[in-house]
Amino acid sequence: MIILIRYLTAGESHGKGLLGILEGIPSNLYMDMDFVNNELSRRQKGYGRSERMAIEKDEIIILSGVNKDYTTGNPISIIIGNKGTNIDLVEVTKPRPGHGDLAGALKYNHKGGRNVLERASARETAMRVAIGGICKLLLREFNIHIFSHIIQIGNIKISEKIYNNINKEDLLKTDRSIVRVLDKDAEKKILDEIDKAKEEGDTLGGIIEVIGTNIPVGLGSYTNWDRKLDGKIAFSIMSIPGIKGIEFGLGFSTASKLGSQVHDEIYHGKKGYYRKTNNAGGIEAGVSNGEDIVIRAIMKPIPTLKKPLKTVDMETKEETSAQFERSDVCAVPSASIVAENMLAYVLANEMVAKFGGDSFEEMKINFDNYLERLKKR
Numbered sequence: 001m002i003i004l005i006r007y008l009t010a011g012e013s014h015g016k017g018l019l020g021i022l023e024g025i026p027s028n029l030y031m032d033m034d035f036v037n038n039e040l041s042r043r044q045k046g047y048g049r050s051e052r053m054a055i056e057k058d059e060i061i062i063l064s065g066v067n068k069d070y071t072t073g074n075p076i077s078i079i080i081g082n083k084g085t086n087i088d089l090v091e092v093t094k095p096r097p098g099h100g101d102l103a104g105a106l107k108y109n110h111k112g113g114r115n116v117l118e119r120a121s122a123r124e125t126a127m128r129v130a131i132g133g134i135c136k137l138l139l140r141e142f143n144i145h146i147f148s149h150i151i152q153i154g155n156i157k158i159s160e161k162i163y164n165n166i167n168k169e170d171l172l173k174t175d176r177s178i179v180r181v182l183d184k185d186a187e188k189k190i191l192d193e194i195d196k197a198k199e200e201g202d203t204l205g206g207i208i209e210v211i212g213t214n215i216p217v218g219l220g221s222y223t224n225w226d227r228k229l230d231g232k233i234a235f236s237i238m239s240i241p242g243i244k245g246i247e248f249g250l251g252f253s254t255a256s257k258l259g260s261q262v263h264d265e266i267y268h269g270k271k272g273y274y275r276k277t278n279n280a281g282g283i284e285a286g287v288s289n290g291e292d293i294v295i296r297a298i299m300k301p302i303p304t305l306k307k308p309l310k311t312v313d314m315e316t317k318e319e320t321s322a323q324f325e326r327s328d329v330c331a332v333p334s335a336s337i338v339a340e341n342m343l344a345y346v347l348a349n350e351m352v353a354k355f356g357g358d359s360f361e362e363m364k365i366n367f368d369n370y371l372e373r374l375k376k377r
Contacts, residue, residue: 001226001227001232002227002349002353003024003349004024004349004353005022005023005024005025005135005348005349005352006022006023006024006349007020007021007023007128007131007345008020008021009127009128009131011080011082011124011127012118012119012121013082013117013118013119013121013123013124014082014089014118015082015118016081016082017079017080017081017082018079018080018082018123018124018126019077019078019079019127020077020078020079020127020130020131021075021077021078022065022075022076022077022078022134023075023076024349025065025071025073025076025134025135025138025348026071026073026138026352026357026358026359026360026362026363027070027071027072027073027358027359027360028070028071028359028360028361029070029137029138029360030069030070030137031062031066031069031070031071031134031137032137033060033062033069035136035137036060036130036133036134036137037059037060039132039133039136039341040058040059040060040080040126040130040133041057041058042129042175042337043058043125043126043129043334043337043338044057044058044334045175045178045333045334046179046180046331046332046333046334047178047179047190047191047194047330047333048179048194048197048198048204048328048329048330048331057083058126058130059080060078060079060080061078061079061081062076062077062078063077063078064076064077065077071360073358073359078127078130080126080127080130082123089114089118090114091111091112091113091114092105092112092113092114092116092117092323092325093112093113093313093314093315093323094311094312094314094320094322094323095112095113095311095312095314095322096113096305096308096311096322096323096325097303097309097310097322098300098301098303098309099113099117099120099303100113100116100120101113101116101117102314104116104117104120105314111314112314117325120241121241122241122242122331122334122335122338124241125240125338128338128341128342128345129337129338131341131345132340132341132343132344132345133341133344135341135344135345135347135348136340136341136344136348138348138351138360139344139348139351141364142214142216142351142364142367143214144212144213144214144215144351145212145213145214146210146211146212146213146340146341146344146347147172147174147210147211147213147340148171148174148180148208148209148210148211148336148337148339149166149171149174149180149181149182149208149209150179150180150181150190150206150207150208150209150332150333150336151163151181151206151207151208151209151296152206152207153179153181153190153193153194153204153205153206153330153332154190154193154194154197154204154205154206154330155193156186156189156190156193157186158181158182158183158186159183159185159186162182163183166182168213170182171211178191178333179191179194179330179332179333180333180336194329197329197330198329200307201305201306201307202301202305202306202307202329203302203303203304203305203329203330204301204329204330204332205298205299205300205301205302205330205332206298206299206330206332207296207297207332208296208297208298208299208332208335208336208339209294209295209296210237210294210295210296210297210336210339210340210343211292211293211295212282212292212294212347213292215282215288215290215291215292215293215347216288216354216367216370216371217273217287217289217290217374218287218288218354218370219287219288219347219350219351219354220232220283220287220288220350221286221287222285222286227286228285228286229283229286229287229288229346229350230248230281230283230286231286232346232349232350233246233248233283233293233295233343233346234246236342236343236346237295237297237339237342237343239342240297240299240335240338240339240342242299242300242302242331242335243297243298243299243300243335243339244298244299244300245297245298246295246297246298247281247295247296248281248282248283248293248294248295249278249279249280249281249282249294250262250279250280250281251281251296254279262279263279263280264276264277264278264280265277272290272374272375272377273290273377274290275289275291278291278292278294281293281294281295288350293343293347295339295343297335297339299331299332299335301330302327302328302329302330302331304324304325304327305322306324308322308323308324309321309322310322351363351367354370355367355370
């Protein structure tokens with residue numbers, strides 16, 4: 001797997017903060033701090049979040065890799081402080097079904113699941129959003145933009161008519177909805193569904209759609225399994241806590257269709273090759289084909305329940321109820337922002353791999369030359 005932009009995160013949910021190191025961003029990229037901090041703010045919104053979201057106000061502190069608002073080409077080191085740390089961090093000996101408490105404690109030989117949940121917590125995704133936000137800054141210099149919206153929470157889906165007619169102008173309005181849906185009727189039903197789950201001590205999952213626009217032909221490769229673009233995207237999205245499935249384009253529905261109903265016919269015009277449909281979701285044979293990249297991810301309901309499930313006490317081995325930790329009722333809208341930024345990371349890495357350059361200026365020259373060459377094909 002070719003990784004030219006790489007990152008590492010550290011930190012626990014209730015520790016002093018989160019640390020990130022991002023390496024491979026070309027020099028001379030403008031570091032728009034307001035943009036990155038707004039990405040963090042977007043992650044914290046959404047109906048059904050826990051009271052911690054009212055405590056935290058995430059903002060990044062850059063320690064290195066940026067000078068006078070521009071990247072230097074050196075590794076970028078980032079800190080996000082934690083505020084919601086004033087809770088009693090008792091050991092978790094009554095593991096929660098669906099969480100990593102038990103498996104993690106057994107793997108690392110811990111007494112209980114406290115050390116596991118502190119790291120496995122979705123709090124870590126705040127740093128991923130910060131890192132993805134910087135990757136978005138690189139992508140937007142090439143007019144590549146990433147959007148997301150929610151198409152289902154619990155049993156409530158947005159209407160098929162609205163879904164089939166969504167355009168980029170609509171996607172720009174998604175953040176106006178507290179649950180990031182573009183169907184006002186569905187929004188009201190979703191809010192009621194979340195309220196009902198909260199009253200019952202339960203949680204909800206849903207389906208996210210993420211769309212990358214203005215993607216050039218040729219990102220990824222068919223030459224080896226670990227260079228396929230859809231494989232890399234799937235890896236990154238599936239690494240988000242709670243995500244249990246992913247599909248591209250028509251996805252799983254292609255299983256019940258004929259080939260003639262699935263594959264996108266090819267045309268040629270003034271702007272070169274194009275398709276009238278995008279059932280492939282913008283990727284064929286592991287390579288971007290010039291259409292929008294469209295993915296959907298399924299998020300399971302959060303495993304921390306106020307109405308706890310049955311479990312076993314790790315000390316007594318007796319049946320008991322699972323331990324409760326402060327938690328959201330529904331984090332699907334938040335997860336959509338994380339998914340946007342994970343896609344941004346993958347695409348930024350592929351852009352650097354394809355167009356190279358130690359500086360932004362060099363990368364832009366290579367990109368423009370490539371587009372000129374494509375016009376002649």
